[in-house]
Amino acid sequence: MSKFAPQQERLLFLAKVARREIKHLQSTDNRLFAQPLTLVLVAQLDSDEDLAERVEAFISRFGRLQDTLGDKLLPNLLGFVGERTATAVDNLDRAERLGWIKSSDGWNPESSEIKWCSNISKLRKCLLTRSIWGIRA
Numbered sequence: 001m002s003k004f005a006p007q008q009e010r011l012l013f014l015a016k017v018a019r020r021e022i023k024h025l026q027s028t029d030n031r032l033f034a035q036p037l038t039l040v041l042v043a044q045l046d047s048d049e050d051l052a053e054r055v056e057a058f059i060s061r062f063g064r065l066q067d068t069l070g071d072k073l074l075p076n077l078l079g080f081v082g083e084r085t086a087t088a089v090d091n092l093d094r095a096e097r098l099g100w101i102k103s104s105d106g107w108n109p110e111s112s113e114i115k116w117c118s119n120i121s122k123l124r125k126c127l128l129t130r131s132i133w134g135i136r137a
Contacts, residue, residue: 007080014073021065028057 004012032054035041045052074095075085083094092104 007076011073011076011080014068014076018065018068018073021061021068025058025061025065028054028061032058 041048041051045055070088070092074088074091077100078085078091078094081098083098085091086094089104092101095101096104
């Protein structure tokens with residue numbers, strides 16, 4: 001028998017999953033961006049299997065972490081503290097108002113401040129922008 005209520009158990013589980021996903025994403029980030037990602041390297045994605053696999057791992061792990069945090073952990077946490085849950089954007093706005101995150105803008109793919117890789121066709125541009133401007137995850 002657990003000493004925690006089911007809702008608490010779910011939050012603990014999701015926090016553990018998020019920590020593991022962050023660890024894996026940081027590892028991939030360190031390997032992918034150990035050297036500047038140049039136009040030359042991006043042009044080699046089709047022929048450099050190791051680089052392509054690192055890029056794919058980064059995209060997958062980033063998306064998985066974003067899903068875990070935004071679609072699972074945040075709604076469960078809001079419900080746990082008695083807040084109403086709604087759409088992902090509304091949940092992020094509520095988290096910002098509660099002081100849990102600095103700004104919900106960075107999570108929004110339409111944000112002018114942070115441009116996320118929203119689909120594979122934009123990957124090269126996103127990776128180049130990230131490398132050129134020295135943006136780190």
